[in-house]
Amino acid sequence: MKLISPRNAFFTAALGLTFFLAACGDNQQPTAQQTAEDERRSFTQAMEEAHAGMGDIPMGSDKAVVPFAELEVAKATGDNAYTVSELFAQGEGLSGQTVRVKAQVVKYSPAIMNRNFIHLQDGTGSETQRTHNLVATSQEAVEVGEIVTLEGVLAANKDFGAGYTYQVILEDVTVIE
Numbered sequence: 001m002k003l004i005s006p007r008n009a010f011f012t013a014a015l016g017l018t019f020f021l022a023a024c025g026d027n028q029q030p031t032a033q034q035t036a037e038d039e040r041r042s043f044t045q046a047m048e049e050a051h052a053g054m055g056d057i058p059m060g061s062d063k064a065v066v067p068f069a070e071l072e073v074a075k076a077t078g079d080n081a082y083t084v085s086e087l088f089a090q091g092e093g094l095s096g097q098t099v100r101v102k103a104q105v106v107k108y109s110p111a112i113m114n115r116n117f118i119h120l121q122d123g124t125g126s127e128t129q130r131t132h133n134l135v136a137t138s139q140e141a142v143e144v145g146e147i148v149t150l151e152g153v154l155a156a157n158k159d160f161g162a163g164y165t166y167q168v169i170l171e172d173v174t175v176i177e
Helices: 006-024 032-051 084-089
Strands: 098-112 115-121 134-138 147-159 165-175
Touching: 084 098, 084 134, 084 165, 098 134, 115 147, 134 147
Parallel strands: 134 165
Antiparallel strands: 098 115, 098 147, 115 134, 147 165
């Protein structure tokens, strides 16, 4: 007598179910638009289900925030220069404008969504209000611990989807010094 392993039994059953469902279907292929909409709905639904019942556990950009670092970085120079806390406080009014900030790189995440994510702190802002950690995106690489002056376009209330939202974010930055 030949025994069937549980693994082979699973694959055999799955293959049989696939053929059964195909035979029962109306044999109409979904359009590319229907497939894309289904994938988006499935992804969003999966994210919501994965985080359901998790209460105050932060998602997205909230969990990426770096704890407050005891720093004292001098403010950048120039008419468009701001501290981290000033950018959070004036974010809505500065949205879409080119701004400059000088801060220490406290976290660096390369090659995410075709850009590098740089977390910056200058010793200003509030950890409890989450206004101490500015995120910037760039094509340029930096090192954690470096004090850099960056210039880029400020965006307020930026939503990348999947729970990744930012009260303010500095985009397409270049390293000035």
